[in-house]
Amino acid sequence: MAQANAPRRRIQVVALGARTPVGLTAESAAAAVRARISRIQTHPVLLDGNGQPRKVACDALLESRLFGKGRMTALAASALGEAVRKLELKKNGVKKLTVQLALPENRPGFAETDAKAVARTLVVQAATEAGIDISIEVAGRGHAGALIAIQVAEQRPPPSSLRLWVCNEHCVCRRWRRCVALRTAVRRG
Secondary structure, three states, X not given: OOOOOOOOOOOOOOOOOOOEOOEOOHHHHHHHHHOXXXXXXXXXXXXXXXXXXXXXXXOOOOOOXXXXXXXXXXXHHHHHHHHHHHHOOOXXXXXXXXXXXXXXXXXXXXXXXXXXXXHHHHHHHHHHHHOOEEEEEEEEEOOOHHHHHHHHHHHOOOOOXXXXXXXXXXXXXXXXXXXXXXXEEEEOO
16 A cells, blocks of 8 residues: 555556447547437346346447456457557557556456456457557456556556556446446556
8 A cells, every 4th residue: 555645656548448338439438428328228148136137238249148258358458459549559659568457356257267368368469459568467356446556556666668557347336237337547657
């Protein structure tokens, strides 16, 4: 934990990426939220405790039977890819990218081995797309995972590379029952 009086480094958001049920990019998701667009529908597979089909906000382009690490990898790869493209890393002379990934806590259907598999898969996909050296570490877990990852970065010495935070967070809401939020924030070291 950081000391209360310890100086904090300034964090700047320079690019966003998102993959949500209402938008496949950060800009389209923000516009859909402002327009109050909802994609809540009956899930074709999931049932609630009474055996009734669940009402969920679904990503229209993901296979409805894709769960766990496969689903998290697809969502995170989309948001990470969007942020990386916006940064134009090679054009801006960035040679190394450090990604701090926040994932849900371990639970039935998503174990520690799954979290590591998501990170490994994202390294390969992102490095291929960006054409630079990329490292990914799982830096935060659970609902506050992205905030924990940012706090960890604030406590480290300034990086010589660009740092990227990707949060793939499942949240349970009373009103919407279950939604998936994917937040990405990027800052220069």
